[in-house]
Amino acid sequence: MGTPDLSPVTWVVAATPIITLLVLMVGFNWGGAKAGGVAWLVALAAAYLGFGAGPELLAYSQTKAILLALWVLYIIWAALFLFHVVSEAGGIRIIGDALVRVTENRVLQLMILAWCFTGFLQGFAGFGVPVAIVAPLMAAVGFSPVVAVVSTLIGHTWAVTYGSLGASFFAIVGVTGQAPEDLASPLALMLGVTVFLAGAGAVWSFRGPMAMVRVLPLILIVGAVMSGVQWAMAVLGFYSLAAFTAGITGMIVMILLVRTGVFHREQNDDDTGDAEGQDSQDSKMNWPRFLLAVHAYVLLVAVVLVVNMVDPIGDALGQVSIDPSFPETSTDFGWTNEATDSYRSLDVLSHPGALLLYTAIIGLFIYRRAGLYGDGAMRKIVRNAVDASVSASLGIVTLVGMALIMMESGMTFLLAQGIADVAGGAFPAISPFIGVLGAFMTGSNTNSNILFGALQLDTALILELHVGLILAAQTTGGALGSIIAPAKIIVGCSTVGLGGREGPVIRSGIKFGLAITAIIGLITFVASLVVGGS
Amino acid sequence: MKAVRKKNPLIFDLILFLAFGLASFAAYLVTDAAGVAGAVTSIAVLAGICLILIFSR
Numbered sequence: 001m002g003t004p005d006l007s008p009v010t011w012v013v014a015a016t017p018i019i020t021l022l023v024l025m026v027g028f029n030w031g032g033a034k035a036g037g038v039a040w041l042v043a044l045a046a047a048y049l050g051f052g053a054g055p056e057l058l059a060y061s062q063t064k065a066i067l068l069a070l071w072v073l074y075i076i077w078a079a080l081f082l083f084h085v086v087s088e089a090g091g092i093r094i095i096g097d098a099l100v101r102v103t104e105n106r107v108l109q110l111m112i113l114a115w116c117f118t119g120f121l122q123g124f125a126g127f128g129v130p131v132a133i134v135a136p137l138m139a140a141v142g143f144s145p146v147v148a149v150v151s152t153l154i155g156h157t158w159a160v161t162y163g164s165l166g167a168s169f170f171a172i173v174g175v176t177g178q179a180p181e182d183l184a185s186p187l188a189l190m191l192g193v194t195v196f197l198a199g200a201g202a203v204w205s206f207r208g209p210m211a212m213v214r215v216l217p218l219i220l221i222v223g224a225v226m227s228g229v230q231w232a233m234a235v236l237g238f239y240s241l242a243a244f245t246a247g248i249t250g251m252i253v254m255i256l257l258v259r260t261g262v263f264h265r266e267q268n269d270d271d272t273g274d275a276e277g278q279d280s281q282d283s284k285m286n287w288p289r290f291l292l293a294v295h296a297y298v299l300l301v302a303v304v305l306v307v308n309m310v311d312p313i314g315d316a317l318g319q320v321s322i323d324p325s326f327p328e329t330s331t332d333f334g335w336t337n338e339a340t341d342s343y344r345s346l347d348v349l350s351h352p353g354a355l356l357l358y359t360a361i362i363g364l365f366i367y368r369r370a371g372l373y374g375d376g377a378m379r380k381i382v383r384n385a386v387d388a389s390v391s392a393s394l395g396i397v398t399l400v401g402m403a404l405i406m407m408e409s410g411m412t413f414l415l416a417q418g419i420a421d422v423a424g425g426a427f428p429a430i431s432p433f434i435g436v437l438g439a440f441m442t443g444s445n446t447n448s449n450i451l452f453g454a455l456q457l458d459t460a461l462i463l464e465l466h467v468g469l470i471l472a473a474q475t476t477g478g479a480l481g482s483i484i485a486p487a488k489i490i491v492g493c494s495t496v497g498l499g500g501r502e503g504p505v506i507r508s509g510i511k512f513g514l515a516i517t518a519i520i521g522l523i524t525f526v527a528s529l530v531v532g533g534s
Numbered sequence: 535m536k537a538v539r540k541k542n543p544l545i546f547d548l549i550l551f552l553a554f555g556l557a558s559f560a561a562y563l564v565t566d567a568a569g570v571a572g573a574v575t576s577i578a579v580l581a582g583i584c585l586i587l588i589f590s591r
Contacts (some may be wrong), residue, residue, distance in 0.1 A: 030591075033547070037587040044581065057560040062580060066558035304554035323561065383544075390547045396586065397554050400581075 002335030003051060003410040003417075011418040014051040014411040017043035017402050018451070025441050026486070032442055033391060036398030038076045039215075041116070052332025053409035060329055061337075065404035067322070067344045069397045070176045072446060074353030075167045075240075076126070076392065081385040082296065082360040083125045089372035091293035092121075096137045099251070099289050103258045106143075107215055108340050110151055110206050111160045111222075112258070113138055115199045116250040118156035119163075119226065123244025124300065124356075126164030130156045131492040145496035147206050153483045153492060155202035157516075158195040160445045160479035161187060162230060162243035165352050169239050172449035172475050174344060175403060176457045178467065186468035188234040188242065192227030193523060195246075197516045199223055206514060218257060226250035240352040241304055248297070292370055296363035303355050317350035328509040335410035380483060392444075399447050407454045416458030427463055428528035429521040431456060431470050435477020436484070436517050443487030450479035464533035473524040480520070483513035539590040546590065554583050 004010045012019075017039045026034035047053035086092060093373075099112050118130035131152045161168045169187065171182045200221040203212045210217070222453035230246035307314050323346075326341040341378065364381075367373060406412045423430055432454060438448025452474055460470035482488050487510060493502045539546040560574035568575075 034588055034591045037584040040584050041581060044577070055577055056572050059565040059573035059576045062558040062576070063562035066555050165555075172570055222582075278559070347555075386548070387544055390544060390551060394551050394554075396549055397551065398584065398587070401554075 002333055004330065004333060006414060006417050006421070009416060013046050014406070014414045014418075016046050016049035016512045017406060019412075020453075021399075021402075021451075022437075022441055029486075030422070031391070032395030032447070032487075036395050036402065040398045040402045040405070041382070043402040043411075047405050047409035047411060048374045051335070051411055051414075053405070054329075056332070057329035057331065057337070058405060060076070060326055061158040061404040061408040062401055063324070064326065064343055064408075065280050065401040066397065067324070067346065068404070068450075069173075069393075069400040070322075071170050071174055071344055071346055071351075072400075073389075073393055073396060074351055075165050075170070075356065076396075076446075077385070077389045078353040078356035078360065079124055079126065079164050079167070081381070082300070082356050082363065084381045084384045085360045085364050085367065086293070086296050086390075088377050088384075089293070089367040091296065091367075092133055093137075094289060094293040096133065099255075100137070101140050101254050105258075107142070107207055107211050108218075108254075108258050110138070110147075110202060111155075111190075111199065111215065111218065112254050114148075114151035114155035114252065116222070116226070116247060116254050118152050119159035119243060119248075120247030120251060121233070122156045122159035122163035123215065123241075123247045124163075124165055124297070126160070126167060128488050128491040131161075131488060132495050135492050136409040136495045139496045143206075145493075145498050146504045146508070148496050149489070149492040150205045150512070153488065153509055154205055154512050154516075155165060155198050157479045157482055158191055158198045158226070158230075158502075159243035159247055160482055161191055161475045162239060162246075163241040164236060164450060165244070165356060166242070168445040168449055168475060169234075169242075170352075172453045175407070175450055175453040176467075178471065183468055184234040184237070184239065184472055185231065186466075186467065186472040187475055188227075190288065190472035190520065190523070194232055194476055194479065194516070194520065195224040195227040195230070196220070196301050197519060201512045202514055203242075205508060213292040221257065222250050222254050225253045236303065236522065237259055238308065240355070241301060244297070245301065252264075292367075292372070295360060299362055300356070300359040302371055303359050304352075307350055307355055314350060317354070318347045320348045322346040322348065329408065331409055333410065335413070337408050349507070365379045366489065395442070396447065396450070399442065403450050403454065412454045413458045416455050416462055419455075420459050420462040422488055424463070426525070427459060427474065428465060428470065429525040431459075431473035431524055432477030432480070432517050432520045435474040435479075436481040436513070437477075439478045439481020439485050443485045445475065445482065448481060448524060449475055452478075464494075465528055466531045466533055469524060469527055469531060473520065476515060476520050478519050480513055483509045483516075501522050527534045535586060535590040550583060550587055550590075554580065554587075557583060 020042045021039045024030040112132050118134050121130040134152045135148040200212050226246040229249045230242045233242040246274050323342050325341045330336040357515050410424050438451045456470050456474040460467045557579045564572035564576050
């Protein structure tokens with residue numbers, strides 16, 4: 001088998017890095033970077049002492065880890081840079097203000113902001129940005145701080161996996177070695193279900209089940225559009241644009257349906273009326289300003305389409321790549337990692353991160369020419385982007401390092417064996433909860449996928465379950481974990497003046513987060529009976 | 535170590551991140567060139583960076 005014999009002792013030894021992470025981050029409130037460093041050392045010791053992993057295997061595993069991490073970090077750095085380019089020009093605020101003007105109906109405002117706009121922002125930013133931007137915007141127009149944070153936490157979850165221009169998706173592709181085209185559809189289908197649940201949950205968290213029922217047709221129509229667009233873009237290979245375009249399309253359809261009065265009968269007297277701080281609906285929309293604010297996103301779509309569809313450009317940009325080969329390595333127990341000619345090849349100039357950078361640079365130039373930047377804006381943009389990136393990057397490299405040690409020494413496989421033995425046929429129902437656990441611990445869908453992607457894959461293979469289905473459950477759970485991740489809750493609460501008083505948000509978040517995850521677990525279980533293994 | 539990081543946490547973390555990344559890349563070259571001895575050295579350097587990361591916070 002290549003690992004020590006499965007027993008409670010060997011299973012616990014294999015689990016010690018993850019247990020360490022859980023205890024330090026949840027029990028002692030340590031940050032991801034510090035806890036990740038300890039977990040890395042624990043994984044090293046467990047692999048060397050318990051699983052017969054030699055120095056060469058461990059050393060090569062770390063080079064593989066940094067290549068995998070770089071794949072994801074390139075996107076994250078560039079996405080944060082683009083976000084700050086737009087934000088410093090006032091673009092995000094302009095878009096948010098415009099959206100608030102669409103309707104006086106509070107439930108519809110919440111749907112536009114907490115469900116569609118957060119999905120759009122998650123599409124290209126991530127890392128708590130949607131909650132950090134939209135929650136204070138909602139609080140400013142009269143929603144209670146708790147509602148503002150809870151509804152945005154719930155509402156944005158559908159866009160997390162294909163968000164950050166696909167960072168979490170590429171993470172699960174990377175750690176599992178699955179072809180992206182094989183995972184795209186099952187992941188998008190399961191996330192498609194989450195679109196509806198996120199919209200319903202966001203409304204329910206504000207005004208209860210009857211308000212949700214009143215706007216159910218709107219949830220179904222807009223939900224169908226967003227989930228359909230996300231699925232289509234993913235299946236067509238535009239993984240980086242899937243959530244982003246779905247969010248934009250959802251916003252447009254939602255606004256059209258609301259403005260044309262199609263759902264005016266859904267309005268309830270309790271749901272209308274100005275709140276303190278809300279701009280009058282009568283003030284005119286400044287269209288040139290709005291279009292200038294959104295141009296960077298139109299540009300992003302154009303850049304991605306051109307590079308992906310114009311072969312000469314795609315081929316030219318694909319000339320520069322990092323493409324190392326690795327020898328075979330094995331443990332003393334016989335666990336073998338096959339030699340490879342090309343591990344996580346990275347095309348430096350056509351990678352999604354590069355496309356984001358091109359967009360950010362062009363956008364920077366246009367905003368500057370339009371006079372939208374104050375003094376020192378460039379310095380502020382770079383500093384804010386680096387500030388946001390560095391801490392997350394340290395956490396990611398240590399976690400990926402830990403995950404690769406565990407995978408390459410057979411520890412992950414033994415963990416999967418133990419889970420398969422205990423859970424058996426019920427595993428599909430548990431699978432999304434593992435994803436939630438990962439996101440709860442690390443604060444990120446990307447890190448949850450890195451941590452548990454290989455474990456879920458191995459368990460699916462042992463139990464002869466459909467790999468795409470189980471990995472879809474993993475990443476969907478990882479996305480839903482955003483609702484209860486302490487890191488995201490703290491970020492959201494701090495932006496609306498609830499710093500230090502996160503209790504009500506956590507309680508509400510846990511209720512909705514676990515309920516939606518249970519529904520996804522049930523769907524996964526039923527689907528596993530229907531689709532069988534593959 | 536905490537006092538050093540306190541002076542400029544952003545630069546400190548950036549240096550740690552770059553050090554970890556470069557050491558991970560270097561692990562490939564050093565192990566390729568020097569076998570087990572190279573691998574042990576690489577792992578030791580990475581472990582050292584982790585310890586700095588832990589004790590600087």
